[in-house]
Amino acid sequence: MTAPAPLVASDLDRTLIYSAPALHLTGPDAAAPRLLCVEVYEGRPLSYLTETAAGLLAALAGRTTFVPATTRTREQYGRIRLPGPPPAYAVCANGGHLLVRGESDPDWQRTVTARLAARCAPLEEVRAHLLRTTDPAWLRSARTAEDLFAYLVVERALLPEGWVAELAAWAEPRGWTVSLQGRKIYAVPRPLTKSAAVAEVVRRTGAGGFLAAGDSLLDADLLLAADRAWRPGHGELADTGWQAPHVTALTARGVAAGEAIVRAFLGGTEPGGAC
Numbered sequence: 001m002t003a004p005a006p007l008v009a010s011d012l013d014r015t016l017i018y019s020a021p022a023l024h025l026t027g028p029d030a031a032a033p034r035l036l037c038v039e040v041y042e043g044r045p046l047s048y049l050t051e052t053a054a055g056l057l058a059a060l061a062g063r064t065t066f067v068p069a070t071t072r073t074r075e076q077y078g079r080i081r082l083p084g085p086p087p088a089y090a091v092c093a094n095g096g097h098l099l100v101r102g103e104s105d106p107d108w109q110r111t112v113t114a115r116l117a118a119r120c121a122p123l124e125e126v127r128a129h130l131l132r133t134t135d136p137a138w139l140r141s142a143r144t145a146e147d148l149f150a151y152l153v154v155e156r157a158l159l160p161e162g163w164v165a166e167l168a169a170w171a172e173p174r175g176w177t178v179s180l181q182g183r184k185i186y187a188v189p190r191p192l193t194k195s196a197a198v199a200e201v202v203r204r205t206g207a208g209g210f211l212a213a214g215d216s217l218l219d220a221d222l223l224l225a226a227d228r229a230w231r232p233g234h235g236e237l238a239d240t241g242w243q244a245p246h247v248t249a250l251t252a253r254g255v256a257a258g259e260a261i262v263r264a265f266l267g268g269t270e271p272g273g274a275c
Contacts, residue, residue, distance in 0.1 A: 004208035006227060007065035008265045009091070009198040011214035012072065012080065014235055016057070016258045017047040024234065024254020033255065039080045047080065053259040056266055058084035064269045067091060067201055067210075069194040071186070071218055073145050074104065089205075094188055094218060095197040096148040108200060112192065116148075120175035120189040126150055129170065130187065135160075140183075149188040156183050179217045181236055186218060194218070195225035211268045213261045223247050230264050232257030 014022050017038055025032050036054045039047035049057070060066055061084035069091040070077055077092050077099075090099040098108040127150050131142055138158035144150050164185060168178040171187055179186045194214075202210055212219075212226035215235030220242060223229035228246055231237045234253040243249060252260045 004206055005064050005269055006209045006211050007067060007198075007202060007205060007207040008060060008269065009067040009069045009194070009201070009210050009212045009222060009226070010261065010265070011194075011216070011219050011222070012068055012070045012077075013047070014215045015213050015219075015232065015261065016053070016068075017049050017080065017082075018255045018258060019047055022234075022254060023048065024256070033259075035255070036083070038082055041079060048255065050255055050259045053255075053262050054083040056259070056262040057082060060262060060265050060269065061085055061087070063266070065089065065201070065205055065207060067198060069198055069212075069214075069222060070094075071145075074099065089201045091194050091197040091201075093146040093148050093192075095193045095195070096146055098197045098200060108197065112148075115191040116189050119191050123147065123150065123189075126171065126174070126176055126187050130167075133163075133167070148192060149186065151187065152185040153183055154185060179236065181216050181218070188218065194222040198222060199225065211265055213265070217242070228268055230261050232261065 010016055033050040033052065035048040036051050037045040037048055066087055067089045068077070068087055071094045072092055074092045074097055077090060086102065088101055092099060096112055097104045123144060127144060130150055130152060134142065134152065138155045140153040140155060142152050164178060164180050171178050175190050177188050177190050179188065198210060209227040212222045212229040213231065214222055215232050215237055217236045220237065223231065224244055230248045230250055232253060233251045234257065238249065248264070250257055250260050
């Protein structure tokens with residue numbers, strides 16, 4: 001009997017799709033790849049992948065279950081129009097919401113709420129600490145996402161050395177993790193993970209495990225839980241030298257890395273290619 005095929009779960013921003021500043025187009029303009037816009041925000045194009053990656057992603061979606069796994073809120077995710085059919089499952093808010101055909105699954109919501117209440121300090125306590133310890137000189141905004149986690153938008157060059165480490169040390173005994181990604185500092189409850197939500201999709205679909213990709217420390221749990229995984233040559237994981245035996249560290253950066261990741265997914269879903 002043939003073993004079930006693995007599903008594919010991938011981070012989106014700076015893994016599969018890229019804003020203009022993150023494209024990393026370093027060659028001659030005439031040699032740049034053709035790009036497909038997959039997100040518009042306030043009437044302006046925002047996120048892209050290469051046309052080649054778009055075709056490969058559509059082929060992947062026809063071969064296996066493809067699960068976008070993002071820290072974006074449901075509203076932010078809803079702006080994205082990936083090639084191929086709309087994904088039957090998607091993970092939003094870093095695992096806080098499991099979308100099934102576009103709707104948040106109430107059973108999963110109840111599971112997440114119970115885990116956070118049992119293991120973590122409340123969001124209000126963390127947000128209050130953030131506001132109390134930040135400085136208007138470098139803080140641009142403080143926000144919460146889906147009433148699940150908090151993040152700051154900062155001027156990275158003005159951020160005091162050691163402030164993020166101090167925040168992480170404060171958050172750790174309260175059941176929260178801290179991650180710095182570009183101009184954003186995330187404070188996320190430890191049980192709120194993409195891997196837990198993707199594991200639920202694997203259970204529901206009967207998939208033979210899963211393949212994954214991501215670029216940030218918030219993706220590390222997803223990559224570790226996967227049967228095989230890839231990370232691009234940029235991002236928080238690359239900058240810190242993060243690695244694991246079953247995770248391939250690509251050298252490609254920017255939108256070229258997104259294309260390389262989709263190619264790897266396609267290879268991994270071929271018969272005999274998952275492990």
